[in-house]
Amino acid sequence: MKYNFNAGPSVLPQEVIKQTAEAVMDFQGEGLSILEISHRAKYFQPVMDEAEALMKELLDVPEGYRVIFLGGGASLQFCMVPFNLMENKSAYLNTGVWAKKALKEAKAFGEAVEVASSADANYTFIPTDYEIPQDAQYFHITTNNTIYGTELSDKKLADIYKKRGNVPLVADMSSDILSRPIDVSQYGLIYGGAQKNLAPAGVTFVIVREDMLGKVSRHIPTMLDYRTHVENGSMFNTPPVLPVYTGMLTLRWLKANGGVKGAEARNIAKANLLYDCIDHSKIFVGTAKEEDRSRMNICFVLKPEYQDLQDDFFKFASERGMVGIKGHRSVGGFRASCYNALTLEAVQALVDCIKEYEARH
Numbered sequence: 001m002k003y004n005f006n007a008g009p010s011v012l013p014q015e016v017i018k019q020t021a022e023a024v025m026d027f028q029g030e031g032l033s034i035l036e037i038s039h040r041a042k043y044f045q046p047v048m049d050e051a052e053a054l055m056k057e058l059l060d061v062p063e064g065y066r067v068i069f070l071g072g073g074a075s076l077q078f079c080m081v082p083f084n085l086m087e088n089k090s091a092y093l094n095t096g097v098w099a100k101k102a103l104k105e106a107k108a109f110g111e112a113v114e115v116a117s118s119a120d121a122n123y124t125f126i127p128t129d130y131e132i133p134q135d136a137q138y139f140h141i142t143t144n145n146t147i148y149g150t151e152l153s154d155k156k157l158a159d160i161y162k163k164r165g166n167v168p169l170v171a172d173m174s175s176d177i178l179s180r181p182i183d184v185s186q187y188g189l190i191y192g193g194a195q196k197n198l199a200p201a202g203v204t205f206v207i208v209r210e211d212m213l214g215k216v217s218r219h220i221p222t223m224l225d226y227r228t229h230v231e232n233g234s235m236f237n238t239p240p241v242l243p244v245y246t247g248m249l250t251l252r253w254l255k256a257n258g259g260v261k262g263a264e265a266r267n268i269a270k271a272n273l274l275y276d277c278i279d280h281s282k283i284f285v286g287t288a289k290e291e292d293r294s295r296m297n298i299c300f301v302l303k304p305e306y307q308d309l310q311d312d313f314f315k316f317a318s319e320r321g322m323v324g325i326k327g328h329r330s331v332g333g334f335r336a337s338c339y340n341a342l343t344l345e346a347v348q349a350l351v352d353c354i355k356e357y358e359a360r361h
């Protein structure tokens with residue numbers, strides 16, 4: 001038995017993997033693999049339509065927004081966002097390596113203000129003491145910092161909704177999309193790589209309010225212009241057919257399992273179980289400030305006096321089926337990614353593993 005705590009690409013529901021495998025062999029009884037059908041075929045358009053409709057339904061996306069699926073990963077969005085939305089000024093909250101990379105791209109398009117940063121504290125918390133320049137074309141946040149295990153809580157998000165005034169919010173939600181309800185009406189644009197909570201690698205989701213587009217004076221290359229993909233229903237060029245299909249299956253699975261509210265309840269239960277274990281541990285300690293702890297990526301390290309057990313615990317846990325728990329090199333220690341498809345049983349297995357190990361030391 002393997003327990004998949006990979007940070008991304010990451011765990012998907014078992015039934016979704018099975019259905020994907022079936023479609024690879026024979027797509028909907030047509031005698032062809034999904035790998036070899038035309039994206040223009042009558043078979044695939046309903047898949048794209050359903051994926052878009054389910055994203056809207058599950059996230060309660062209001063009128064006036066469009067959902068599109070693109071290639072290029074969240075990293076391409078780091079430049080596509082300013083290319084399309086920033087005339088001369090934007091603002092960014094620097095809460096981790098991904099946020100910093102997004103900010104770097106924006107600097108090529110004008111004045112990109114870093115309103116606050118927790119870099120000096122190795123991004124262990126999310127700053128609150130800052131102003132958002134009211135003449136910025138947008139304010140960019142990263143709702144979950146995958147590497148550092150911090151996440152904007154509902155309370156901190158509510159503060160940002162107040163503080164932003166009339167400045168539209170743009171959010172990188174790569175690693176916590178669909179993990180909890182979100183007030184989409186607060187955002188001008190939401191994007192993310194789908195390989196954390198939604199699909200295999202290869203597809204990026206974008207939720208954009210239509211009136212955000214067409215406001216900058218610069219020329220935008222066709223493929224980098226959101227309007228191209230909005231107008232063509234994500235079918236301007238060949239979309240990533242298989243990842244979109246699997247993503248659609250994951251959305252169906254989520255809908256059948258209580259939607260984002262159901263996912264949130266399960267995610268809270270999983271995170272509480274693991275944080276409680278770490279907080280009562282003799283040898284481990286969490287790295288993120290308590291109020292900013294992520295439910296998706298749970299980071300913990302050995303206490304200083306137990307540092308030499310690093311490799312030994314990793315081996316111990318691996319032998320018990322734990323996969324992907326090595327921490328990112330910029331934090332060290334361990335990281336258990338507990339995305340939507342990870343079961344409570346997997347977290348319980350990790351907790352049992354930690355307790356068994358502790359008992360020996």
Ligand SMILES: *Cc1c(COP(=O)(O)O)cnc(C)c1O
Pocket residue numbers: 008072073074075076098142144145146172173174175192193194196
């Ligand atoms: C994984 C991740 C990215 C990078 O995604 P790619 O699709 O690999 O470009 C960006 N932002 C966050 C928050 C992530 O977790």
